[in-house]
Amino acid sequence: MSSRYEPRRVEEKWQQIWAQRRLFEAGEDPSRPKYYVLEMFPYPSGRIHMGHVRNYTIGDVVARYKRMQGFNILHPMGWDAFGLPAENAAMARGLHPANWTYDNIDYMRRQLKALGYSYDWPRELATCDPEYYRWEQLVFIEMYRRGLAYKKKAPVNWCPKCETVLANEQVEGGCCWRCDSEVSLKELEQWFFKITAYADELLADLDVLAHWPERVLTMQRNWIGKSLGAEIFFPLKDGGEPxxxxxxxxxxxxxxxxxxxxxxxPLALSLAQGTPQEAAVRAFVDHWRAQDRSRGVLEELTKEGVFTGRYCLNPVSGWEMPIYVANFVLMEYGTGAVMAVPAHDQRDFEFAQKYGLPIRVVIQPPGEELRAGDLKAAYEDEGVLVNSGSFSSLASAPAREAIAAFLEETGRGRRAAHFRLRDWLISRQRYWGAPIPIIYCEKCGMTPVPEQDLPVKLPLDVSPTGEGGSPLAHLPSFTNVPCPLCGGPARREVDTMDTFVESSWYFLRYACADYREGPLDRKRVDYWLPVDQYIGGIEHAVLHLLYARFFTKVLRDLGLARIDEPFTRLLTQGMVLKDGAKMAKSKGNVVDPEYMISEYGTDTTRLFLLFAAPPERDLEWSDQGVLGGHRFLHRLWTLAQNLLPDLKKAQPYQGSGSDLPPGLGEFRQKVHQTIQKVTGDIEDRFHFNTAIAAVMELINAFYQAVEELAPEEKALPVFREALEAVLQLLYPMVPHITEELWENLGYNTSLQLAPWPQAQAEALVETARTVVIQINGKVRSRISVPASHSDQQVQDAALDDPVVQKWLKGQPPRRVVVARGKLVNIVI
RNA sequence: GCCUGGGUGGCGGAACGGGUAGACGCAAGGGACUUAAAAUCCCUCGGGGUUCGCCCCGUGCCGGUUCGAGUCCGGCCCCAGGCACCA
Structure with a gap:
């Protein structure tokens, strides 16, 4: 046996053994509690980067920890394999996107295996596999039949660089989420998923997600953006629809x-028809249509409008209100029409000033009296109503309620909620994605592809050129198809689906990745889902995580699953930084995981990533820190190797500890305190950094104990108990080295199958405790008292302390506070 | 502007019912071993003062509550992220 720690030898050995023993392959087992751990699957971009390693290491620790606790673990991995980078790489290097993607998958799979993650590899899936996306096409058709997938013409976000449209969620600050180009608006006919039909449920169920980070919940709440108010009908002065x-x-x-x-x-032009304003309105609307609607321009736009020549009536005051068309009113939100209250809305105020429209103050702020003529800006806060008929003198909040009720009773309006959330635009004018299974026939119109014809396979004899619209449109062998209804000539839809559709249900498919009868095998899905712990980056707070929630609810309503929410607990891990910035090729600050593995081993790499920061925080990479982690593993190895010849002959200590001499007893107490601490740190908060720190402390104490206590009669059993606990506690984090040492101890079953250690209650009982003594809140002394002391006895002992005597100078204390038996504060 | 997080040594970070601020690790300095170096081990390590017993100050800033505040409350500053003509 080698006594030198050679990480790669140990790691490769155990990775082989785990694979041979199929230790991580899961089956349904109703007799055991299940636990589904999932990390967001990677896009196969070429190589695993340090951010992946951090993400997957956290997941692996959870999986291995829960496995030791007896849970039946599902821990799968796969590939989010459709997407634009494959097309770009294809164009840049003359490779086919499919080859590029599958080569990357092969390479990255090998990397993940070298990192030693406990994945259930037979469940691996790639979303670009027709056996995956065929089911997605089937779901699309079901959604189409229910009106949840529909096509409409609308102004949509267009990324000029990616040459495709984007969903609202995929525009960040007016720019493309992927390439950061400025997005403009284009009027196009596109496919949408009706996520707004689930807006209320998506919002309400956020309250169920108690184990999600608050900021993700907040971001989703804001994104959905529910506003409560009223819809109010304004009759036209000369009749017609209000x-x-x-x-x-x-x-x-x-x-x-x-x-x-x-x-x-729609009323903008029709109202103006026949009035002297008709030409002006037409000109204004045409001008608006031609307007550059990129974000930068829209923001700078001054508020402008034009009178339609028509009037409506305020339904409560009866006043005549001129109807304007205004460039700041959004058709996509609310009803596309806004009652203008210039005194209490800044936009309306500016508009009224510009066009000389009347301003009426109806809300007075507390302790102030506004006059319409003096206003320099709108008063938008709440206050007391004035000039509002019988509602005058009510405060804003109760007035809203009373007026809503009044409008409903009198048929002039109704309570209503509106959402900021828009339907999910899923068409993409790109090649490397799942085809939308729709056929257009001149005679029969739009028809879904018949189920028996699925999948609509993405043709592989295409080389994207990046020029002009959907690449599939140029491929007659794909587009020309007989109409499924009349058999006449028809053409296929050439847009592909947003790749976020694939990632919206892959976590369900893992439960039954080999199922060929349908998208999901209810029995297995019901057993495994929901995901108990989901782990990934914060960047998906509203993208993937919102879409996945929506899709889960749709699948439930299609009868394919029974869960309402896909992810019970969510952990959003921080980024890996180097020199204060996110690791990126363009910044030249990347650390290659492969290099770290060959140089120090995966255990060291894992240990550093877990130790350097708690998982939800950003982590600053440090080569020195890695070295520190490596040193610690060496210390563990050396300690174990030095003890092994003796420990192999010993049995772990079994007693209550009462028969141990003081030194050994204290050491054993430390062992059990560490078990308790590590268990708590992992279980409650996933704070692996403090868990590792606790084991480091124990190893430090262990070295000292070996030095000082080795001759003691019961030393070997206590040391063996301690070493076993150390290996068990560290196993989820550094599984290879601990497996090797476990085997060295004489075990021939995997450490993965050993139970998680339990802290023994008797071992935690302290005989004496240190009491801190404060004078006026400042620490001045410490004393040791028997653990059995009452607060009164502690207080008496504290007052006897010579340091306290010195401070008291013979005077009695003004006050003495004993806190939790551990601290005495003496006020003098 | 609004909504979330977050500001603790030279650095990463601990302190999870208000109760010993700085665990653990890194870096730095000193020492042991060695012909030498690496590795390893030991000691010091927030700032200032010191008669070496200790004393004063210190968790972004100002104020408050409390016997006691990194932790709670009020006000402010800074950093990161999200949203932003949403009626």
Whole structure:
């Protein structure tokens, strides 16, 4: 046996053994509690980077820890394999996206295996596999039949660099989430998923997600953006359908002096028809249509509008309100029409000033009296109603409630909620994605591909050029297809699906990755789902995590699953930084995991990533820190090797500890305190850094104990108990070295199958404790008292302490406080 | 502007019912071993003062509550992230 720690020898050996013994392959077992640990699967970009390693290491620790606790663990891995980078790489290097993707998968799979993660590899899936996306196409068709997938013409976000449209969630600060180009608006006919039909449930169920980080919940709440208010009907002065507006401030209704319509509003042109304003309105709307609607430009836009020549009536005051078309009113939000209250809305105020429209104050702030003529800006806060009929003198909040009720009773409006959330735009004008299974026939119109014809396979004889629209459109062998209804010539949809659709249900498919009868095998899905612990980056707070929640609910309503929410607990791990910045090739600050493994081993790499920071925080990479982790593993190895010849002959100590001499007893107490500490740190908070620190302390104490206590009669059993506990506690984090040492101790079953250690209650009992003595809140002394002392005895002992006597100078203390038997504060 | 997080030694980070601030690790300095170096081991390590017993100050800033505040409350500053014509 070698006594030198050679990480790669040990690591390769155990990775082989684990694979041979199929230790991590899971089956359904109703007799054991299940636990589903999942890390967000990677995009196969080429190589595993340090951010992946951190993410997957955290997941692996959880999986191995829970396995030791007796849970039946599902811990799968796969590939989010469709996407634009494959197409770009194909164009840059002349490779086919499929080859590029599968080569990357092969390479990265090998890397993950070298990192020693406990994955259930037979469940591996790649989303670009027709056997995966065929089920997605089937779900799409079901959604289409239920109106949850639909096509409409709408202004959509267009990324000029990616040459495709983007969902709202994929635009960050006006720029493309992937390439950061500025996004513009284009009027296009596109496919949408009706996520808004689930807006209320998506919002309400956030309250169920007690184990999600608060900021993710907040981000999702804001994104969904539910506003409570009222829809109010404004009759036209000369008859016809009334205009409906949405407002959250029905308490300002008496202050509404004009009406603003979005330029796209259907009434904008029709109202103006036949009035002297018709030409002006037409010109304004045409100008708006031609307007560059990239974000930068829109932000700078001054508020402008044009009178339609028509009037409506304020439904409560009866005042005539001129109807304007205004460039700041959004057709996509609310009803596309806004009652303008210039005194209490800054936008309306600016608009009214510009066009000389009347301003009526109807809300007075506390302790102040506003006058319309003096206003320099709108007063938007709450206050007391004035000039509002019988509602005058009510405060804003109760007035809103009362006015909503009044509107409903009198048929002039109704309570309503509106959402910021828009439907999910899923069409992409790209090649490397799942085809949308729809056929267009001139005679029969739009028809889904018949189920028996699925999958609609992505043709592989295509080389994307990056020029002009969907690459599939140029491929007659793909587009030309007989109509499934009439058999006549028809053409296929050439857009592919947003790759976020694939990642919206892969976690369900893992439960039954080999199932060929349908998307999901209910029995197995019901056993494994929901995911108990999901781990990934914060960047998906509203993207993937919102889509996955939506899709889960859809699948539930299609009868394919029974869960409402896919992820019970969520951990968003921080980024890996180097020199204060995110690791990136462009910044030249990447540390290659492969290099770390060959140089120090995966155990060292894992240990450093876990030790350097708690998982949710950003982690600053430190080559010196890695060295420190490596030193610690050497210390563990050396300690074990030195003791092994003797320990192999010993049995772990079994007693209560009462028969041990003081030194050994204290050491054993430290062992059990460490068990308790590590268990708590992992179980409650996943704070692996403090768990490791505790074991480091124990190893330090262990070295000292070996030095000082080795001759003691019961030393060997106590040391053996201690070493076994150390190996068990460290196993989830550094599984290879601990397996090797476990085997060295004489065990021939995997440490993975050993139970998680339990702290023994008797071993934790202290005989004496240190009491801190403060004078006026400052620490001045410490004394040791028997653990059995009452607070009164502790206080008496404290007052006897010579240091206290010195401070008291013979005077009695003004006050003495004993806290939890561990601290005495003496006020003098 | 609004909504979340977060500001603790030279650095990463501990302190999870208000109760010993700085665990553990890194870096740095000193020492032992060695012909020498590496490795390893031991000691010191927030700032200032010191008669070497200790004393004063210190968790972004100001104030408050309390016997006692990194922790709670009020106000402010800074950093990171999210949203932003949403009626």
């Amino acid at each position: 205009i409906t507006v949405f407002t959250t401030r029905q308490d300002t209704l008496w202050g509404a002096t004009f009406m603003s319509l979005a330029p796209e509003h």
